[in-house]
Amino acid sequence: MRAITLFVCVVTAAAMTAGCSWLDDRPRPVVGASYTASGQSTDQWMSTARPTFGAAVNDYFWVKSTPIQPIEFPHVTHVEKGLTCTDYCHETVTKGPRAGLPSVNTCLICHIAIATDRPRIQQITAMQEKGIDLAWQRVFGYPETAHVRFNHAAHIRNNVECATCHGDIAHQTVAQRNVDLHMGFCVNCHREKNAPNDCLTCHY
């Protein structure tokens, strides 16, 4: 019994160290690929529904990783200063399907002059000098396998508040996923507002 427990623990430990690279679903750039005489690249490109076995397991159990943002962006500070969501940062929210996330260049429109003594601002200024952007991680959204399409602009046109789906982000620092956007949530709201409830409204 003890031997079996020990064995499972060892396997688990091995999975946690070696397995991590195996489960790692980061995109791998192709460099220095060599070519065989048949003209085929020797690199194998995964083309299954999910990049790794781990990603598939996570998807199956609806496990979403907690996003880790490159900097702790204080939404509340900016809203208090009178900026609205759509001013610079999420400006395509009124124009198209996606709200858009600001690049470091957008931050520096103001922060080239404002609060330049703060460590976080110095951090992003340094990033811009190096040509590196903020790799924002998605907080809301659906896995590809849900086959859902969401168009922000249509909702904004119909006066749906940002907070309806995104919660009270205006009083948060880093955005948190505190509204559960399951299908029932969408359908209820569509019913209340007499919005189209056909499957093809969202699943197309």
Next chain:
Amino acid sequence: MDRRTFIKLTAVSTTATLGGCSVPGQQFIRFIPEEELKPGLAEWKPSVCPLCSAGCGLTVKVMQADVEVVKDGQHGVVTRGVAKKLEGHPAHPVSQGGLCARGQAAIQVTYHPDRLVQPLIRRGNRASGTLEPTTWDQAITELVAKLDALAGNGHQAALTILAGGRPTLRRALFDQFAAKFGAAPTVVHEVFSDDLLRYANGKSFGAAQLPTYDLGNAGFVLGFGADFLGTWNAPVAHAAAYGRMRRGRPGKRGYFVQVEGRMTQTGAVADQWVPVQPGTEGVLALGIAHVLLRDGLRPATTGRAGALIDGWASGLPEYAPEQVAAITGAKAERIVKLAHDFAGRGPAVAIVGGTPLAHTNGLFTALAVNALNELSGVVGRSGGVLFTPQLALPVAARGSLAQLVASPPQLLIVDGANPVFSAPVAMKVRDALDRIPYIVSFTNFLDETSALADLVLPDHTFLETIAEALPESGSSSAVISIAGPVMTPLFETRGAADVLIDVAGKLKSPLDLPWGSYQEMARASLAPLGDEAWTTAQKQSGWWGELPAAATTRPTAAEPKPRPVRYAAPTFSGDVGDFPYHFLPYASAALLDGSLAHLPWLQEMPDPLTSAMWSSWVEINPKTAAQLGVALGDVVEVTSTAGTLRVPAFINPAMAPDIIAMPVGQGHHSYTRYASGRGQNPLEILAPVAHPETGTLAWAATRVKVARVSDPDGRLIMFSALGELRENPLEGETR
């Protein structure tokens, strides 16, 4: 272990594994985007389809995407606008908003997993060496050194450029390079070349180019073997015009008759399909002309096209219906009826191209059909044969592949041609290339010819550089298809034209090319069309309109004393006794001459007449198949004087019993994961018969014998169910 412990341990290990690995999946470096993008919103940018010579205008859906890049040695992603979908440009006069299935698949060229992403250089010899990645600096230094070595020894003429068939400004630039360097004449190679028709049109009409047919205004169309709705010339333009001819004029439906030995996709939509003996199409054309003249249906003409036909002035006495019937196999009454229909239904136009011109008497056939068009009075008229005005470019001499094989150069630069695959194996192109000390290839993929190269220079795709084409036909006004790049290059590739300009400047005695870049060259070429031409073209995928007289090519003068031609039976490689069947390779609807076999969407596209895909097949008439004991899918051995192939059979009722047809396109040895080692290449058993006058390949002049080898071996893949079709070949297709 008890149940409870097992469950506990499972839960512990699963949680640990998942928990430990959920984060790193999303950590990567993101670079600041270089362009302003609206996320989620598409922008449509003009471009030009690169897949065939038609030069259709495109509009490309460009949206943002994350692209993997390396900057200063760091891997990361950057958000960029990338092409996502291609459609026909609505304003373009050739494509008129349409785009064929092949054009739709052109997007796969850019995102192909086996695309070359950096220069490759050969280490070791061709037999055992490998192509290994190198840097652009090294690659260009190497090419410059090779060219300098030739120039240093005074052997400039030992350089030859081998180019593909598409007429483009890029080829004009390569021509200029060759001329300034003092290279041998550029060899332009295409297996299904229309050079014979160009030559004939030069003789008949003074315009050595492919004609544009004004089908939209025609009342009667008589096709001679040309698959003009499928693969020949400008299919999208033809299809649009054909639609107008059939249904665009209330109360008047144009009539269409197709003359050919094997039904093409075009023949399949004809009102009448007239099979004739291969190589006798010209006789039928003159038979119709004979009846037109005899019955006074058309006034006799004395134009230059007629003057090239023996007996034209005296009413073609040798081409009376009975004599024509004896030669062609079509009934005499049918010929008379055809002639009366031809004269009685408004503008009547005859179209010739493809197979009929691929016999040894192809020139006679082309001149005969040209004379029939002249008699019909439709040359240069509405509903007839037009010639799209062409932008005048410096005239460049052309060499032939046969010459290249006979005396291989010291240095070969390949640009968009793949003769190792697309020339008959019996021409021994491969052996000739082995004798060339150094080969350079500008390409996107490692095809059979590039695989032999010593230096492979990966090109931008059409979406990453200026896309352009000089359409030879398909529009009544002059067209120059051109549009700027629609996206930033994805890999370490460089535009071939820019590399060539760069190399020209780095030579020991630099070549005096008047432009600093490909874009400057393109702009300069459009300069004679006015100041606005370039900006206009950038907005709408090309420039079209009336060319100023100075910028137009002039028609050639008629020969003072033309030597009239008369019918001579076509000759074939292979004796009728030993090789009883005509072998007819044809351009595949999906893969054309095989240059598109690397695109999986096109591999997956069922052939319109057989529903076969991802495979090769030979078509056999049911009567012949019964004699040979062959059923659908059975493997047969096709043997010619040049070689043998083992291919699955397809039983095709829409062809003459003495023809064996096979699509070209498969049978690649090296052309990406999707094409390599798939199917057979009919060019491997094609005899290298040349037209006596032009030296171009007569690809329908081979005879074969066929023998059954075995039951189906699973290689024939069909969209329809193979089993059902085998049980009942004709019923199965209507399922």
